[in-house]
Structure formats: structure tokens, C-alpha cells
Amino acid sequence: xxxxxxxxxxxxxxxxxxxxxxxxxxxxxxxxxxxxxxxxxxxxxxxxxxxxxxxxxxxxxxxxxxxxxxxxxxxxxxxxxxxxxxxxxxxxxxxxxxxxxxxxxxxxxxxxxxxxxxxxxxxxxxxxxxxxxxxxxxxxxxxxxxxxxxxxxxxxxxxxxxxxxxxxxxxxxxxxxxxxxxxxxxxxxxxxxxxxxxxxxxxxxxxxxxxxxxxxxxxxxxxxxxxxxxxxxxxxxxxxxxxxxxxxxxxxxxxxxxxxxxxxxxxxxxxxxxxxxxxxxxxxxxxxxxxxxxxxxxxxxxxxxxxxxxxxx
Amino acid sequence: xxxxxxxxxxxxxxxxxxxxxxxxxxxxxxxxxxxxxxxxxxxxxxxxxxxxxxxxxxxxxxxxxxxxxxxxxxxxxxxxxxxxxxxxxxxxxxxxxxxxxxxxxxxxxxxxxxxxxxxxxxxxxxxxxxxxxxxxxxxxxxxxxxxxxxxxxxxxxxxxxxxxxxxxxxxxxxxxxxxxxxxxxxxxxxxxxxxxxxxxxxxxxxxxxxxxxxxxxxxxxxxxxxxxxxxxxxxxxxxxxxxxxxxxxxxxxxxxxxxxxxxxxxxxxxxxxxxxxxxx
Numbered sequence: 001x002x003x004x005x006x007x008x009x010x011x012x013x014x015x016x017x018x019x020x021x022x023x024x025x026x027x028x029x030x031x032x033x034x035x036x037x038x039x040x041x042x043x044x045x046x047x048x049x050x051x052x053x054x055x056x057x058x059x060x061x062x063x064x065x066x067x068x069x070x071x072x073x074x075x076x077x078x079x080x081x082x083x084x085x086x087x088x089x090x091x092x093x094x095x096x097x098x099x100x101x102x103x104x105x106x107x108x109x110x111x112x113x114x115x116x117x118x119x120x121x122x123x124x125x126x127x128x129x130x131x132x133x134x135x136x137x138x139x140x141x142x143x144x145x146x147x148x149x150x151x152x153x154x155x156x157x158x159x160x161x162x163x164x165x166x167x168x169x170x171x172x173x174x175x176x177x178x179x180x181x182x183x184x185x186x187x188x189x190x191x192x193x194x195x196x197x198x199x200x201x202x203x204x205x206x207x208x209x210x211x212x213x214x215x216x217x218x219x220x221x222x223x224x225x226x227x228x229x230x231x232x233x234x235x236x237x238x239x240x241x242x243x244x245x246x247x248x249x250x251x252x253x254x255x256x257x258x259x260x261x262x263x264x265x266x267x268x269x270x271x272x273x274x275x276x277x278x279x280x281x282x283x284x285x286x287x288x289x290x291x292x293x294x295x296x297x298x299x300x301x302x303x304x305x306x307x308x309x310x311x312x313x
Numbered sequence: 314x315x316x317x318x319x320x321x322x323x324x325x326x327x328x329x330x331x332x333x334x335x336x337x338x339x340x341x342x343x344x345x346x347x348x349x350x351x352x353x354x355x356x357x358x359x360x361x362x363x364x365x366x367x368x369x370x371x372x373x374x375x376x377x378x379x380x381x382x383x384x385x386x387x388x389x390x391x392x393x394x395x396x397x398x399x400x401x402x403x404x405x406x407x408x409x410x411x412x413x414x415x416x417x418x419x420x421x422x423x424x425x426x427x428x429x430x431x432x433x434x435x436x437x438x439x440x441x442x443x444x445x446x447x448x449x450x451x452x453x454x455x456x457x458x459x460x461x462x463x464x465x466x467x468x469x470x471x472x473x474x475x476x477x478x479x480x481x482x483x484x485x486x487x488x489x490x491x492x493x494x495x496x497x498x499x500x501x502x503x504x505x506x507x508x509x510x511x512x513x514x515x516x517x518x519x520x521x522x523x524x525x526x527x528x529x530x531x532x533x534x535x536x537x538x539x540x541x542x543x544x545x546x547x548x549x550x551x552x553x554x555x556x557x558x559x560x561x562x563x564x565x566x567x568x569x570x571x572x573x574x575x576x577x578x579x580x581x582x583x584x585x586x587x588x589x590x591x592x593x
Contacts (some may be wrong), residue, residue, distance in 0.1 A: 049413075113320060123316065128317070135324050144548075144553075145335050145569045147556070186323040245417075245418035247418070247530075248531065270535065280428075
């Protein structure tokens with residue numbers, strides 16, 4: 001990711017003395033300017049963080065206190081909400097389901113999308129550019145256009161869920177974990193990211209290996225894949241959050257608690273008119289934690305998944 | 314070629330076939346519960362949805378929603394990007410903090426905002442500090458959509474900022490130096506160097522925002538359920554209820570294609586409008 005934008009170390013702006021936005025470069029207003037900027041940014045950051053602060057606070061506030069005004073720091077913090085969320089609301093099972101689905105999706109994307117992106121960059125064939133762009137163009141298709149057909153196709157998978165060989169009669173892969181993975185196994189955006197990555201790497205190694213008689217598969221798996229760890233990280237993160245945060249597809253195809261995913265399990269708190277905010281926020285914290293952890297662990301990968309699709313594209 | 318095959322097959326089956334299938338469905342009266350084969354009804358679905366006030370209203374709601382979120386988000390994100398485009402102690406932390414809402418699931422953050430907007434929630438409490446009357450944000454026709462939009466601005470700010478920041482950093486610094494030697498002032502630098510330099514990324518940001526915002530669903534599902542009185546029923550939400558609560562998948566498919574056409578039209582219009590100004 002040559003264009004990776006990394007908050008702490010990325011290509012930084014030039015030294016302050018040559019910056020454009022200084023009102024009077026040799027005047028005395030620098031300190032004043034800097035103060036204004038610091039106050040603005042600090043204020044915005046605090047405002048942006050407010051919902052998260054109260055999310056955490058509510059999660060530790062005893063349920064009976066959650067209806068009055070809620071203090072930022074709970075007076076008598078409790079873990080009760082977490083056990084309610086995990087056990088009563090079946091969040092534990094949902095976490096397990098989502099983890100399985102996410103693992104399969106991450107694997108599918110890391111293998112299939114990277115292979116394809118590699119081939120588009122290093123082994124072009126007749127018409128490969130046109131094929132590549134039509135693959136990428138599918139990312140602009142609204143979800144609602146493919147939602148109903150995908151639902152019917154998932155229901156009509158032959159020989160699954162009581163279906164006959166023509167895919168009739170049963171429920172197919174509806175309400176199964178396999179059905180949950182289907183539309184996410186290869187995200188076209190990942191093919192795009194992989195091609196961008198490999199078009200930036202040198203072909204000399206491949207040519208040298210070819211002269212030595214190595215096959216294309218060997219060249220890919222022994223030379224280029226080991227060099228592509230940042231790409232694998234970006235694609236893993238992108239696929240993981242995509243499927244972990246997905247709401248509409250699980251909502252449409254699952255009906256039993258046994259196959260629910262995390263976001264859907266959270267939504268179950270809402271159905272009975274009186275929302276129990278304590279356990280709900282405990283659930284939100286638990287569901288959000290893995291994503292935040294991945295973000296803190298690899299911010300660079302997180303952000304370059306977003307920017308590499310645009311600046312270079 | 315063999316390397317590409319799995320991906321090609323997959324995208325063909327799970328992205329392209331559904332589009333064709335959906336188009337076919339939109340000309341039928343398909344009902345998933347009846348197992349008799351559906352009838353072809355020609356353009357009946359399209360005629361019916363356009364004479365349906367609920368559908369026309371949903372398009373208006375979707376449009377208003379995009380217009381409420383998009384300009385505010387882009388303007389704020391541009392301002393923030395300019396502010397964090399200079400090194401200072403803690404700049405990384407600030408950028409990360411602003412980015413966090415983007416990485417958290419829309420469903421999950423909508424639930425936090427559901428509490429913030431609730432009768433005893435944080436927003437009413439803050440109003441109380443200033444002796445202002447509490448509002449029933451999500452239950453009032455006038456405030457429900459703006460309330461959802463405000464949440465979405467908060468959510469989209471970080472990703473827009475990061476993209477615009479990447480754009481800012483791709484503008485050659487020499488341009489600024491040359492202009493300053495010529496005596497350009499701060500506003501002139503912004504107007505004549507920053508904005509033109511940012512145009513490609515700005516076009517991308519606006520187009521992506523339109524595509525995503527016009528598909529608003531999870532936040533509506535969690536915060537308002539489309540109410541009160543349909544004032545927050547976006548087209549995507551209407552499609553969901555039409556297809557999966559009323560089982561009218563034919564007309565839901567027709568709605569999806571109309572929405573598709575509107576999204577494509579709006580984003581193309583925005584792109585052309587923004588790129589067109591370059592010629593003048």
C-alpha cells in the first residue's frame with residue numbers, strides 16, 4: 001500500500017513555518033491560531049466521543065437507574081447488564097455465530113479475491129481490464145436490487161434444507177450459517193484492493209522465477225503472497241468488519257435464534273416496546289469491542305482499505 | 314486465467330445473476346409464499362408503484378435525507394481535514410478519535426443514539442440544563458428525519474475526513490509556496506489551489522456518500538421503524554417491508570430498480586456538475 005495513510009507517521013504536512021494557512025507568518029498570531037485550532041479539534045473530538053462515553057456508562061449502570069438521568073461515571077457500577085445480554089438475550093450464541101461466519105468470509109476473501117487481484121495485475125489476459133472493471137462496477141449496485149434475488153437463490157439451493165435437486169420444496173440455506181456467508185464470500189472491493197497492491201510490486205522476481213522454470217502457482221504462493229502481508233491484513237479487516245457489521249442480510253434470511261448474528265441479536269432488545277438500555281448497551285459494547293480492538297491493532301490497515309480505493313483509483 | 318476463475322464465477326453468480334433475476338422479478342407478481350409459478354404482469358408493477366403515494370413519499374424522504382446529511386458532512390469533514398493536515402502533538406490520536414464512529418456498526422451506534430434521543434436521554438437532559446423543554450425527537454414528524462440525519466452526519470464525518478485528508482496531502486506543496494511568493498492570501502490559496510486540487514477526491518466522496526446515504530436502512534430500522542406517519546420511511550426501508558413483510562416481491566423489485574436509477578442519476582449528476590465547473 002504505497003499510498004497508505006497512517007495517522008501517526010504518514011506523509012506529514014511540511015514544517016509549520018512554511019504552511020499556507022498561517023494568517024501572518026511573521027506576525028504574532030501563530031500562538032493564537034494554534035490555540036483556536038486546538039480548541040476546535042478538542043471540542044469536536046469530545047463531541048464525537050460523547051455517545052461512546054454514555055454507551056459505556058449505561059452498560060455499567062444498574063438497570064433500575066437507567067431511566068433517570070445517567071451519570072457519566074456510574075455510582076455503583078455493575079456487571080449485571082453483561083450477564084443479562086450474554087445469557088438471557090442469547091448474545092453468546094450470536095457472537096459464536098458471527099465469529100464462524102466472519103472466519104469463513106475472511107478466508108474466502110483472502111484466497112479468492114487475492115488470487116484474482118494478483119492475476120489481474122500480473123497475468124493479464126485478453127480483455128482482462130474490461131472484466132476487471134465490470135467486477136468492480138458491481139460494488140455500485142444498491143443492496144436492495146440484489147437482496148430479493150439472493151434471498152430466493154439462497155432458498156433455492158438444491159439438496160439443502162429439504163430441497164429437491166431442482167431447489168424446490170424446502171427452505172434451502174435460509175436460516176443457516178452457510179446462507180449467511182454466501183453473499184460475502186468474495187467482495188469485489190477486495191479484488192480491486194488486491195489488484196492495486198500487486199500492480200505496485202515489481203515483476204522482475206516473477207520473470208526470474210519463470211526462467212528458472214517455476215510454475216505460476218509457485219511464483220504466486222512462494223514469492224508474491226509472502227510479500228503481501230499488508231494486503232492480507234487490509235482484506236481481512238475489510239471483510240471482517242463488512243460481515244460483522246452487516247444487518248440487512250441476516251435480518252432477511254434468519255428466523256431462529258440459533259442462527260442469529262450479533263447485530264440481529266442486538267435488535268432483539270428493541271422488539272418489546274420498553275427498551276432495556278442497560279443490557280442493550282452492554283450488548284453493544286461486547287459486539288463493538290472486537291472491531292475496536294482490530295482498529296487499535298491495525299489502524300493503518302483500516303484506513304488504507306478506505307483511501308486506497310479512492311486516491312489511486 | 315485460472316486464478317481469476319473462482320472470483321469470476323462467484324461475482325457472476327452472486328452479483329450479476331441477481332441483477333438480471335431481479336429485473337425479471339420486477340415484471341412478475343411473485344409471492345414467495347405461494348408455490349404456484351408467478352405470472353408475468355408487464356409494466357404493471359412500475360405503473361402501480363408510481364401511483365402509490367407511499368412509494369413517491371419514500372423517494373422524497375430519501376432525497377431529503379441525502380440532502381440533510383451530505384452537505385453538512387462534507388463541509389464539516391473538509392474543515393476538520395484542513396485542521397488535522399498539520400503535524401502537532403496528538404494529531405494521530407485526534408484523527409483516530411474522529412474516525413471511530415465510522416468503524417462501528419450502524420446498527421450498534423443507532424442503538425446508542427436511540428437512548429440519546431429517548432425522553433430521559435442525554436439530549437433532552439442537556440436541553441433541561443438550559444431550561445429548554447424536552448422534545449420527543451423520534452416521535453415527532455418534524456424532528457424525526459433531522460434527528461436520524463444528525464446521527465448519520467456524526468457517523469460519516471470520520472471517513473469523509475480521512476478521504477479528504479488523503480486528497481489534501483496529494484496536493485504538491487510547491488504550488489502553495491509559489492503562490493505565496495506571488496503574494497496570495499490565505500483565502501486565495503484555499504480557493505485557487507486547495508479546492509481545485511481536492512476536486513477529484515471531493516467528487517469521489519460526494520458520489521460515494523450519495524450511494525450509501527440513499528440506501529439508508531439499519532438506522533431507520535433501529536431508530537424510527539419508518540415512522541412517525543411514514544416521515545422517515547426511506548425507499549430502502551419501504552422495499553424491505555414490501556418484500557419481507559407483505560411478500561410482494563415483484564413490486565419490491567420494481568421499487569429497487571427505480572431506486573437504483575435514481576441513485577445512479579443523482580451520483581452521475583453530482584459528478585458531472587462538479588467536474589463540469591472545471592471547464593468554465
